[in-house]
Amino acid sequence: MRQEPENILQMPNSLQKVPPITLSTLTPLWTGGPQAGVVDRIHETGMIGSLRWWFEVLVRGVGGKVLSPNGEKCAILDLEKYKKLTTQQKNDPEKLKECGLCDVSLIFGATNWKRKFRLEIEDYTSDIHLRNISVNTGSNKPAKWFFNNQAREGNLTLKIIPLTRDRNLFDPAIIAALVKFVSDWGGLGARNQMGFGIVRPEQALDARPLYEHLARIRKQATNQQLPSLDNMFFVLLKPQDQSRFDPEASFTLKHELRKKIQEEEKRTAQLQSKNPDDTLSHFIMGTIKPEKLASKIFISRPFDKDETSTIRLWGWLPKQSSRYDSSWNRQSIRQLIYQHIEQNYHIEPDDWVELNHPDPKLKNSEDEFLKTLLSIDEG
Numbered sequence: 036m037r038q039e040p041e042n043i044l045q046m047p048n049s050l051q052k053v054p055p056i057t058l059s060t061l062t063p064l065w066t067g068g069p070q071a072g073v074v075d076r077i078h079e080t081g082m083i084g085s086l087r088w089w090f091e092v093l094v095r096g097v098g099g100k101v102l103s104p105n106g107e108k109c110a111i112l113d114l115e116k117y118k119k120l121t122t123q124q125k126n127d128p129e130k131l132k133e134c135g136l137c138d139v140s141l142i143f144g145a146t147n148w149k150r151k152f153r154l155e156i157e158d159y160t161s162d163i164h165l166r167n168i169s170v171n172t173g174s175n176k177p178a179k180w181f182f183n184n185q186a187r188e189g190n191l192t193l194k195i196i197p198l199t200r201d202r203n204l205f206d207p208a209i210i211a212a213l214v215k216f217v218s219d220w221g222g223l224g225a226r227n228q229m230g231f232g233i234v235r236p237e238q239a240l241d242a243r244p245l246y247e248h249l250a251r252i253r254k255q256a257t258n259q260q261l262p263s264l265d266n267m268f269f270v271l272l273k274p275q276d277q278s279r280f281d282p283e284a285s286f287t288l289k290h291e292l293r294k295k296i297q298e299e300e301k302r303t304a305q306l307q308s309k310n311p312d313d314t315l316s317h318f319i320m321g322t323i324k325p326e327k328l329a330s331k332i333f334i335s336r337p338f339d340k341d342e343t344s345t346i347r348l349w350g351w352l353p354k355q356s357s358r359y360d361s362s363w364n365r366q367s368i369r370q371l372i373y374q375h376i377e378q379n380y381h382i383e384p385d386d387w388v389e390l391n392h393p394d395p396k397l398k399n400s401e402d403e404f405l406k407t408l409l410s411i412d413e414g
Contacts, residue, residue, distance in 0.1 A: 053211045055157075056193040057237040058218070061338035063163050063186035064234065065226045073184050077158045077191050077224075083150075085224050085232070086210065087143045089217050092351075093245070096264025096405065098254030099138035102145070110145035111135045117147075126201045129253070138252050142205055151205035153196040160189035168286045178290045186231060212245030216409060220269045220388075221349055222333060228321065230285045230336035233347060242409035249405065262331075262351040264404065266365065268389035270348040271340070273381040279344040280337035288346065288380075289334050293320040295375050296368070303362040318358045319368060332372070348376070 066081025068074050091101050102110035116134040117125070124130040128141055136145055144150035165182035172178050193214065197207045215236060217223055222232025259266075272288075274280055281287075296316040321330030332350035339345065350372075352365045359365070376382060390404045405411075 052197065053195050053207045054238075056195075056211060056214055056240065057190060058193065058214075058223075058234040059190050059237060060160065060188045060234055062222075062233040062336040063165065063188055063231045064160065064191075064224050065186045065229075065231045066224045074187060077156050077160055077187055079154045079156055081224050082156065082193070083143070083154055085222075086213055086217065087139065089221060090143065090213055091139050092262050092264060092267065093213075093216070093249060093405075094138045094252065095256075095258055095261060097249045097252050097401070098256055099249075099252040100132060100256050101139050101258070101261075102137040104140065104143075104145055110137050110140035110148075112145060112147035114147055126203055128204065142209070149198065151197065151199050152207055152210060153198060154210075155194040155196060157192040157194070158187075160187035160191055162186075163188040168283055170283055170287050170290050172290060172294070178286070180229070180286055182229075186226075190237075206244055206248070208241070208244035209248050211240055212242040212409070215240035215242050216245065219410070220347075220408060222335065222347075227333045227335075228330045230334060233335045233338050243411060246405065246409045246411050259355040260353045264408070265390050265401070266354055267349065267351045268369065268387065269408075270376065270382065270388070271386040272346040272348060272376060273343055275379070275381050277343075277381070280346060282337065285334045285336050285346055288348075289320070289332075291379070292332060292372060292375060295371060296320065299371060300363075314358060315363055315368075318356070319352070346380075 064077060065074050066078040066085075068076070068078055087104075094101050102108050104110060112131070113135045117131075120127075120130055120134070128138075131141060131148075132138070136148060140148060142151050162185040164185045167182055168180040170178040195207045195210045197205060199205050214223075218234050218236055221227070223234050224232045226232070274284075293316050296319055300315045317328055319331055322328050331352060333348065335347040337344055337346055352368055354365050373387065376387075388407065390401065
């Protein structure tokens, strides 16, 4: 049986904690469970997986080192190298990265290295049964989404319990701040592409510990093909007539964007005397055939924000991809999405947030952008 480093196996009984975080669901929440396709409660593993994904996005955005927990370039602590470190070095993040860890796995765990916190959930949510969605496509064949199993809605409380005393390795306030960031801009849990996961903290959360942690990361890597702050955009949409969105509105928008990309792909292919094959719309909006591709665009179900019916959209477009050609690149696809939203929905100038926004009046430096996302007061 493989022996793990001694300090990894120790779990202090009494460590400083952050106050519990109470969340209210604004759209259905899903985390999966032991039975495929069924969520019987809010599972910790599903929430941790979601938080890790967003932490990877933030770390890539500041140029940090990100390795997959189980991919081709995976994070594995080299035990032989680790044993040669001094006691002080074993608490030095840079020395640990030299042993095979990365800026994400230092906190969220890797092979031979345990996660630095435990997440406990007090689940007060209940089942919500979802009706199937059918969207008129203008033809005899409507677009349909089927929801055979229930999701969850209500309140839940997160308890972030640190498993190390060394604040140089981990400060639990970082995870609380990460929860704030995700609740402000994205979605928690799984099936965000189906509109799930919008939550609201019931108390004020401070994102400065997360900002300060990211500021200490040594910039050493860039990745043009994975989600990162520098290739993401975040949008708040409202109905043009200031009414309320229909329950199907987010799925209508999903279909509209897919159709718009397909139409433009067909038009540019005809100009070049090529046969369109919808590969671009599959690449951006996702597909299950001929190969399964996850959507890069996430659209929430309608929810109330400041007593106004709202849809949250976020997404990422890689800066480089083999799917791009002479007609299509990140900027042209981004502009196509932006124009469609601007023409069909109500958005204020600051409702579309991204790094290097075309509007020169908006803040475009990486640090200013990060401060905007984390609600860091310049003062």
